[in-house]
Amino acid sequence: MSAELFVDVTPEELTIALLEDKRLVEMRKEKSNIQFQVGDIYLAKIKKIMPGLNAAFVDVGYEKDAFLHYLDLGPQVRSLQKFLKHAQTKKGVVSFSKLKPENDINKEGAIADVLTAGQEILVQIAKEPISTKGPRLTSELSIAGRNLVLMPFSDKVSVSQKIESAEERNRLKRLLLSIKPKNYGVIVRTVAEGRRVAELDQELKMLVNHWEESTSRLFGIKSPSLVMGEIGRITALLRDILSPSFHSIVVNDPTVYREIKEYVTLIAPERESIVKLHKGSAHIFEHYGIAKQIKSLFGRTASFKSGAYLIIDHTEALHVIDVNSGNRSKSASDQETNALEVNMAAADEIARQLRLRDMGGIIVVDFIDMQLNENKQKVYERMKEAMASDRTKHNILPLSKFGLMQITRQRVRPELSIATSEVCPTCHGTGNVQASILLTDTINDRLRFVVNDQNIKNLTLKVHPYVYAYLKKGFPSSVLKWKFQLSWGIKVVPSESLGILEYKIFDENNKKEVDLK
Template structure:
């Protein structure tokens, strides 16, 4: 299986697509103006303690106060508060925790007003981004994630990912980490650490301790509500979590971002630096790799299944509902039960993909096609578990109920990704009345003549929907060639499937859109 990461730089950040065998597996949008990413650590200020909820509302600069529950404080809250207070008062450097005397753990069954008070300053970490009308969800059990390990301040424990099943390997990793673990820092060993030597683990640990040290240096100067330690950008965090031996290429279409990604890969996986490439093609990168077309087909209400049939996906505030339909193409099997099983198995694969693509979280209810045989229901349950194994979010899958429904809960830490696939008609702007569509070519001709003769553009590019692109470029003596003979200059024509059918843009030599 080939794995490719395609990164498209945009005006506000970047779009990231993970392709497996050329099929879109994950899609992320990284907005430069987006704050409060999962993993960010802030110096928060307690605004209100609510005994009835056993929680506190903390101000970290968002329009709504963030939510901090007692169970998310972590056992070492008193040690964290002591360290924070000493650093803010200048009594402690905080670069490392050597010699720091930890305080006893807080009571697991205690009350929030026993440990926090109004206007108190406390270090908190974002564990769930603002979603809908809710502010961020916080934790005071801080952790800093690296490529192979996760660093946990004010702890002495070392634990290994449950996905590493080999007992000999678990013992080896525990022995190595215990030999290099700094004082007062706990460590969680990630799955990708399997088979790695002590030098690689030590390099990752050193970078995490350095990140903590810089954060504590910054803490001396920050004001309440300001960020102390920031999570890396979305592109690098995805690389950190998913980069492995199966990756074939990482392609970036913007030079500065390319250097940033390459430098990060050189740091975490030097042997993979050579697979990072800068895209220089004429077409947009998402067009060249067929991603735009896949996005249009995968984020609609109705999604096709490979073997025939389709899914209907509905989103509500409380849950997501997915209905599986056989359609009129799923008739290859001998009987109804076999047809239902085949469509359901194909649907399970697509549903697991859709959950990752849209980052759907909370409660997901799936209405599969009814099956009578117990063994078929078990086969479907097993297939769903297999397809979800690669999902990085925490999830729980329940077997089919007597109503034929499967329930899945999936951790939601950021808003669900929603891409509009319905286009507003560019001619009528949604009014329902359109000027004769055949006139669009006449309008393009007039605009081209105006730009080439009146504005005297030396280099012109036109972005068009694939249908209009074909109209101007196909044929032995195409309309594009007629323009060349008429204006004595070549006019580039680029197809862009993200545009509506009657939409077009003119772009000058500087890459700027020409307003007419």
């Protein structure tokens, strides 16, 4: 399997697309100024204790109070509070080795016995704000690295069970027990398999220094305040998924390109050459054929094989996926075999859609009815196999007697939703459009306005591919005529995301759309 990562950076948002064997399998789209992302650590204040929920509402600076349950406090929360008092009253780094840990809290205790309203506490974002809910918090803090996860206030070493060799797990555990500082716990990640002691020791020291430098700023600050921010979304994704199967990371922004290149050089110097800067005038997603995949994969209906398709509906409580054979040719000898073939292919596509849209919570799948239990078992096994590469925690139940499969998938951020149907940008839903013969005259008038009134001399004009072909046709073409008449530079670029008679004009840096009003 070959993996490719494409990063589209604009002033407003950042979009990350992950392809495996040229197929889009994961996508992140978020605003550039996003706050409260998973992994951020805040100095927060308890607003209200809710004994009935055994939880507290916490002010982290979000418009809605965040939620902290008793079970998310972590057993060492009293040690955390003791450390916080020391850090707020003493300038500089508080020595962990000299800090005597407090007793762990009772697993079945009450939150009112541990926290009080108005109290300050260190918390970490466990789930981002979703819909009408504020962030979900934990006070069991962790700082993730490439090979290790540092757990302040813990004193244990855990090794990923995905490392199959018991001998290797024991080696890594002994190694970390010998080098970790006192009062720090460590989780050894799967990618640490086979790593040398020097490499792990260097990363451990880096994580400890990052924690100490961040918490040294607790002196004198008021809640709510950000204490430690998670690394950038792109580098966080790379930290988790970068593997030998990656053969290219393509970015369209020089600043982000340098950031990624520095990070890849740090964690895998031999892979530095896979980071590339996209310099073409065409949009990065259109140039590499990703835009077409986005249009075909998002929406209520998703086709996948030989006319078969999925219908995906969302409710407040759960997601429902219906499998349909559509106009698929009935090449199988009987209905049972045909249903099995469609369901097996649907399992692959459903696993892809869950990961692509980042769907969380309860998912109910209505497969095509099958009579044989052995065929139902085959579909169940196929779904488990297809979701094995999904890094998000999930649980899959076998098909019920009604042919329904229940899946739960951890939800840590809002589901990705991209509109694939929209009001026509030309007629605005009326059904009436401007005569296409007038389009070149309209564009010409707009270009003259930009040049003469806004004094912008070098422009990029983006149009639908059909219109692009028309404007470049003949000699002299419409584009050449504009250049000769107005004596300025213009670059015409086809864009599949535009309507047939829609166009956009960008400034000389091809970054900012020109205001035509």
